[in-house]
Amino acid sequence: MRIETVEDIHALLDGYATAAALGAAMELGLFWRLADGPRPAQDIARELGISFNRCQNWLQLLVKLGLLAQDDTGYAPSTLARQTVLDVFSRDTWAFLALSNRQGAPVLYDLAERITRPGSTWENVQLKPPDYYHQIRTDPRYAERFTRMIYEIHVPLAAILADMLDLTGVEKMLDLGGGSGVISHALLRKNPGLTSLIVDNENVCAVGREIARENNLADRVSYLGADFVTDELPAGFDLALLCDVGRQDAGIYAKIQAALNPGGRLVIVDKLSADEDTAVPSRVVWALLGSLDSPADTGGFRTVDSTVSYLQQAGFREITVRALPDRDQLRWNKDWTVIEASK
Numbered sequence: 001m002r003i004e005t006v007e008d009i010h011a012l013l014d015g016y017a018t019a020a021a022l023g024a025a026m027e028l029g030l031f032w033r034l035a036d037g038p039r040p041a042q043d044i045a046r047e048l049g050i051s052f053n054r055c056q057n058w059l060q061l062l063v064k065l066g067l068l069a070q071d072d073t074g075y076a077p078s079t080l081a082r083q084t085v086l087d088v089f090s091r092d093t094w095a096f097l098a099l100s101n102r103q104g105a106p107v108l109y110d111l112a113e114r115i116t117r118p119g120s121t122w123e124n125v126q127l128k129p130p131d132y133y134h135q136i137r138t139d140p141r142y143a144e145r146f147t148r149m150i151y152e153i154h155v156p157l158a159a160i161l162a163d164m165l166d167l168t169g170v171e172k173m174l175d176l177g178g179g180s181g182v183i184s185h186a187l188l189r190k191n192p193g194l195t196s197l198i199v200d201n202e203n204v205c206a207v208g209r210e211i212a213r214e215n216n217l218a219d220r221v222s223y224l225g226a227d228f229v230t231d232e233l234p235a236g237f238d239l240a241l242l243c244d245v246g247r248q249d250a251g252i253y254a255k256i257q258a259a260l261n262p263g264g265r266l267v268i269v270d271k272l273s274a275d276e277d278t279a280v281p282s283r284v285v286w287a288l289l290g291s292l293d294s295p296a297d298t299g300g301f302r303t304v305d306s307t308v309s310y311l312q313q314a315g316f317r318e319i320t321v322r323a324l325p326d327r328d329q330l331r332w333n334k335d336w337t338v339i340e341a342s343k
Helices: 006-013 015-027 041-048 052-064 079-086 091-108 132-138 140-164 182-190 202-214 250-259 281-293 304-313
Strands: 068-071 074-077 172-176 195-200 221-225 237-243 260-270 317-323 337-342
Touching: 006 015, 015 052, 015 091, 041 052, 041 074, 052 068, 052 074, 074 079, 091 140, 091 281, 132 140, 132 202, 140 182, 140 202, 172 182, 172 250, 182 195, 182 221, 182 237, 195 202, 202 221, 237 250, 250 260, 250 304, 260 304, 304 317, 304 337
Parallel strands: 172 195, 172 237, 195 221, 237 260
Antiparallel strands: 068 074, 260 337, 317 337
């Protein structure tokens, strides 16, 4: 939020409590439990195993936030909650997002005391930051929740890209780090002659295959469980896609170029900063959390200039840079840059 009044300042200072209250509502599925009509606090407390006094105060705070409505029969999601929560993402996607925020919260406790200390703030409190990649590799259930969450939140981005990219003449696409396949799926629907191979962690690929079947696209998209950075890539593709992947350099780009047919294209979609020390606005919170873990890092954010330089070093040509249109002001869809380069 952007601060405009003194009350906004007070609201942010209350943020620990309000964020925790909202996160608990997401993880416990409160809005979905009440979606069919008002229920009294006693019933909610009993169902969730919360003391009545504690539950009542929690519900009242959510009323104050405008997310619950209260009448003589009990509590129900407000119109605002239906528009911004229930009608946006599924229950499990919101629960996963809330869980991720909660897992990262300990590093922010007592920040005024810890921000000046050298070393990792996590190590200072004898904790370890969440290792999402490790969880994805080792926990199939976590990988499923993560992959389906990413699919949901990236559907609008995929639709914008499908409208923006001209894939005339493209028959075979290589989607590197493509996860669920959400971008590929949108491009496949837009381009009937297109097929796609998605390369990602095997646990993620297993979920992607399920999602492809659910969307009747299993005959046009396939999944390869591999690490595109370290493993060999198949060849013979007209287009390669790197969307929100992050780890890239001249060596990786050269490897991708070898997988492309003559005249093939590489499309990069990422949130690229104006300079190496400044995060894009929609990722400032993530940047702060990262610096609390690694305070000695000097930013190192990827920029348009560094990406173009790496592409040139790898031998790509006809490089174009465009900003992705922002249609809805949601953080998931803001600050994206699209770079295209030809072999």
